[in-house]
Each structure stands twice: as C-alpha cells, then as structure tokens.
Amino acid sequence: MKTLQVNIVTPDGPVLETEAEMIIASTEAGELGVLPGHIAMVAPLGIGALRVKKDNSTKLVAVNGGFIEVRPDVVTVLATSAEKAESIDIARAKIAEKRAKAILEVEKNAQEFERAELELKRAINRIRVSEGGF
DSSP states (O other), rough: OOEEEEEEETEEEEEEEEEESEEEEEEEEEEEEETTTOOOOOEEEEEEEEEEETTTTTEEEEEEEEEEEEEEEEEEEESEEEEEEOOOOOHHHHHHHHHHHHHHHHHHHHHHEEEHHHHHHHHHHHHHHHTTTO
C-alpha cells in the first residue's frame, strides 16, 4: 500500500517522523483526512488529535494549533506544540484542567478568561489523546 512521509515539528524540534497510510487532522474548518496522492494544500490546525494510521494501527499526537502542509507524498505539521500520546503526563494534564476550570469560574477579565479557555481545551485534548480517545 502507498504511504506518505509524515513530519511533525514544533519550535522545540521534531516530534514524529514516520510513514503513514492515512493522516487525520483537526483543522480550524473541521477534520481533514489525507491519503497518498492528496492535492497540495495548507490549512490552519486547531486544538485536537492528529491520527497517524499505518498497518491497522493508529498513533495519536496531541496538537495545539499550527499548520498542516500537504503534498502528494509528504505531510508536514508545523505545530505550536505537540506530544505523542505515550509522552503525555496525564497527572499534569488533569491538574491543568482543574486549574483552568477554577479560573473560568471566577475570572472577569476577558483576556484572562480566553487564556483559561485555551488552557482548558489543551488540557482536555492531552487527556483524551493519552487515553486513546479523540
């Protein structure tokens, strides 16, 4: 079966370099599925799971914004931050979730409220990815 080269990179360096039969990404416009030979495109990523499928298995990566560049044989993800499911510290993610919820309950400043909402979305994404959900 044909495959794509997949490169996931953050400002801190590469997160994953592998081949895949299919990629499913959460873009700002919705989910995007990419197979080998896909038309070239660029799309902004939202907060969500990136699913890398090969040989009837799926690797999950928690992605927190950035861009996906698709070419017929290569997918490059330039992510603000990204973590493989097995690298996520679930305890730390749950603490971040509780902290963000507490801030949202009392925060009146719009900018701080928005920052807490984003922190909550990132924490929930990391928890779901680490638990194999998406």
